[in-house]
Amino acid sequence: GESVGLHLPTLSVQEGDNSIINCAYSNSASDYFIWYKQESGKGPQFIIDIRSNMDKRQGQRVTVLLNKTVKHLSLQIAATQPGDSAVYFCAEKYEKLTFGTGTRLTIIP
Amino acid sequence: DVKVTQSSRYLVKRTGEKVFLECVQDMDHENMFWYRQDPGLGLRLIYFSYDVKMKEKGDIPEGYSVSREKKERFSLILESASTNQTSMYLCASSGPGIGTGSEQYFGPGTRLTVT
Numbered sequence: 001g002e003s004v005g006l007h008l009p010t011l012s013v014q015e016g017d018n019s020i021i022n023c024a025y026s027n028s029a030s031d032y033f034i035w036y037k038q039e040s041g042k043g044p045q046f047i048i049d050i051r052s053n054m055d056k057r058q059g060q061r062v063t064v065l066l067n068k069t070v071k072h073l074s075l076q077i078a079a080t081q082p083g084d085s086a087v088y089f090c091a092e093k094y095e096k097l098t099f100g101t102g103t104r105l106t107i108i109p
Numbered sequence: 110d111v112k113v114t115q116s117s118r119y120l121v122k123r124t125g126e127k128v129f130l131e132c133v134q135d136m137d138h139e140n141m142f143w144y145r146q147d148p149g150l151g152l153r154l155i156y157f158s159y160d161v162k163m164k165e166k167g168d169i170p171e172g173y174s175v176s177r178e179k180k181e182r183f184s185l186i187l188e189s190a191s192t193n194q195t196s197m198y199l200c201a202s203s204g205p206g207i208g209t210g211s212e213q214y215f216g217p218g219t220r221l222t223v224t
Contacts, residue, residue: 034213049212
């Protein structure tokens with residue numbers, strides 16, 4: 001089976017509740033950030049991005065918040081559904097993309 | 110929709126074999142990438158290419174080579190596979206702009222096991 005995420009932090013959320021997934025990035029000069037979702041057995045899928053001149057961006061059921069002061073990025077998923085179960089990871093860009101290791105989100109029915 | 114396809118989902122090879130992983134994208138993207146993904150380590154860039162016949166080393170190029178003869182196709186080659194190359198290999202592509210920034214579209218991955 002899929003071995004991605006054997007040692008990942010995990011987050012369990014009740015179906016219908018909101019999920020907040022956090023990411024600490026390393027480079028204060030990073031100017032672009034992306035959140036990806038990776039379901040078991042699949043490649044990463046783009047969810048939402050944000051540039052460093054913004055602190056919030058909203059998509060469909062998702063919101064990304066950027067706090068440059070503490071180099072922190074978060075992904076909020078509203079009204080979590082079973083299909084949201086996946087590994088979520090952030091990526092930061094300064095000259096190149098650097099990926100985090102991810103958080104496994106599990107939805108409790 | 111962007112589609113990135115990889116030639117195999119699962120592959121088992123023996124130590125010392127030459128291995129070819131193929132990636133094709135259908136969006137006329139300039140940039141293509143090869144990553145490996147291992148538990149606890151995230152995605153690590155092996156090689157990338159920003160144009161036909163152009164290639165740049167990523168963070169972990171040792172033991173790998175690449176080929177980009179056509180814009181839509183980017184191949185990863187393991188000249189002599191070793192057990193420490195057992196991993197999930199992910200191909201990605203992105204639009205204009207040199208470098209590895211901007212949104213990347215990923216293929217489904219190839220899980221390679223070297224025995």
